[in-house]
Amino acid sequence: MLYWIIALFHLVVMPIAAVHALIYKRDHRAALGWIGVILLFPVAGPLLYFLFGINRLRTKAQVFTGHHLPVMFFGYDRTSPPLLLNPDPLIDTLPNPDLARVGSRATGQPLLPGNQANILINGEAFFPELLRSIEEARHWILLSTYLFGHRGEAREVIDSLIRAKARGVAVYVLADGVGTSYSWRIAIRALRRADVSVALFTPPSLLPPSLDINLRNHRKIAVVDQQVGFFGGINIDDRHMVANPDNRHPTEDVHFRVNGPLVAELTHLFCHDWDLVTGRKPALTELPCPTAGRSVCRLIDDGPHDNLNHLSMTLIGVFTAARERIRIMVPYFLPNHEMVAALQAAVLRGVKVEVILPERSNLRFVDWATRNMLWELLLWDMDVFYKAAPFAHSKLILVDDAYAMTGSANLDARSLRLNFELGVEWFDADLTRQLHAHLDEATARSRRITLAELDQRPLWQRLRDAFFWLFSSYL
Structure with a gap:
């Protein structure tokens, strides 16, 4: 029977x-x-x-973002077509218009003129600026982070947010449900005790059962009074205080302080994420967002819902449009085949390609998987560098002399297909020049790796690296 x-x-x-x-x-x-x-x-x-x-993640993300799907859903693993904009007259005024056209077609998002950006290297530069802005807040503060520690500078941020709440400022904190568990959510409990509005992005739970470690919000955003915004790769955690001799896990990274129309876009993105989690928009006083400089940029919202592949398609197109050089600095590097092919095609056109990776990241299995595929770059004469400690967590992609992609995304499947990420394209020669100088400093502290070095790995290392490479889509 x-x-x-x-x-x-x-x-x-x-x-x-x-x-x-x-x-x-x-x-x-x-x-x-x-x-x-x-x-x-x-x-x-x-x-x-x-x-x-x-791919239940894609379906879950669609339901999470408000789509109603039938029980037997035989859909398509693809993004929704972007809303094509009318030709943007700004595009033809830029040094390489082809780079700007790529993002316009891939995402449907407009260019934003009139911005000013300041580069903040590591926590030593970021936290004083963030704390000063919080202390000066008069109306509202928005803060989104993946990790939220409770020691050192993170404790100062907690106390500053609590003081802002006490003087009548509306404070909204959105933290990732998995990322905050690394610090036992001590910061979250402290903020809630002070009556700060806090929401967790899809936290794991037993009742109702939700044990999915995907659908993570990896964005790092702060906005104060619609006047100043922050974004990049730095979490609210004292590990980014690289010069602190007591820091057991020093982590280098780059953040940006911005003024101008981009701030309004960061506000809109935060409010969208808050609405996804809580079902309502933050109650914010409407405030002006004046222009502040001459930088042109574009915000790219990327996630496993209708915006799936926006960052990936933009980067592939930008690599294809590069004329002279491509420089990549990321902590986790497991690009898909299409992106690798775009880099290889760039080399064939005479474009110089340079990739800077940490010698040792905080995820060793990702390092091993990456080593198994680096031959695809080295075989085609790309320059690959391993940067010595401290761990470089920066996410920077520079193309030629007037384009930079910045934000929270790594070049791996987790960032480009599983996480909610933020990218900002900059069409600014001066900003790109400063970032090139930062990468020059990084390569000066790095060593070049060769195809011969990879080929000489012992058999057990090759087997280990290849084994973890099999799981590249999930690391």
């Missing part, structure tokens, strides 16, 4: 799983592989596909 129940179960679920893989998978090799597993392994095949083959 049990045999016939199992056989009937397989005959029912097998065609459903096979049809789903056939019409849903974007990669023909993945579709063929999963259909083979489904057909060849009774019961186990369909169950494995249900557990590991279906």
Whole structure:
């Protein structure tokens, strides 16, 4: 009797799983592989596909962001088409208009003129600016972070937010539900005790059951009174105080202090995320956001919902439009095949490509997986550097002499497909020049790695690196 129940179960679920893989998978090799597993392994095949083959994250993100889907949803693993804008007259005034056209077509987002940006290197530069802005706040403060520590400078931020709340400033803090668990949410409890409005982005829970470690909000945003904004890669955590001799995990990073129309866009993005989590918008007093400089930029909202692949497509297009050089500095580097091909094609056109990675990150298995694919760069004469400690957590991509992509995203599947991320394109020669100088300092403290060095790895290291590389889509 049990045999016939199992056989009937397989005959029912097998065609459903096979049809789903056939019409849903974007990669023909993945579709063929999963259909083979489904057909060849009774019961186990369909169950494995249900557990590991279906991109429930995409569906969950659509439901989370307000889409109503049928129970049997056979959708498409793709982004919604961008809203194409009318040609932006600003594009043709930029040094390389092709770079600006890419983001316009890939995201549908407009260029924002009239901004001023200041580069803040490490916590030593960022936290004093953030604390000063919080102390000067008169109307409202928005703060979004992935990690939220409770020692050192993080404690100062907590106390400053509490003081702002006490003097009548509206304070909204959005923290990631997984990122804050690393510090036992001590900061979150302290803020809530002071009646600060705090929301956690999709925290894991047992009741109702929600154990998904994906759908993370990796954005780092702060806005004060619509006058000043901050974004970049620095969390509210004292690990970014690199010069502190008591810091056991010094982590270098780059943040930006901005004035101008970009601040209003950061406010809009924060309010969107707050609404996703709480179901309501923050109650903010409407304030002006005047122009403040001459920098032109574009904000890119990227996440596993309607904006899936906005950053990835923009970067691939920008690499294709590069004329002279591409410089990449990220802590985690596992780009997809299309992005690697775009870099290889750039080299064939005579573009110089340089990639700066940490010698040792905080995620060793990501380092090992990356080493398994670096030959695809070195074989085509790209320059790859390993930067010595402290751990470089910066996310900077520079193209030619007047383009910079900044923000929170790494070049891996987690950032480009699983997380909610923020990117800001800058079409500013002066800002790009300063960032090139920062990368020059980083390469001066780095060593170049060669294809021969990778080929000389012991067999056990090659096996280890290749094993973790198999999970590149999930690291």
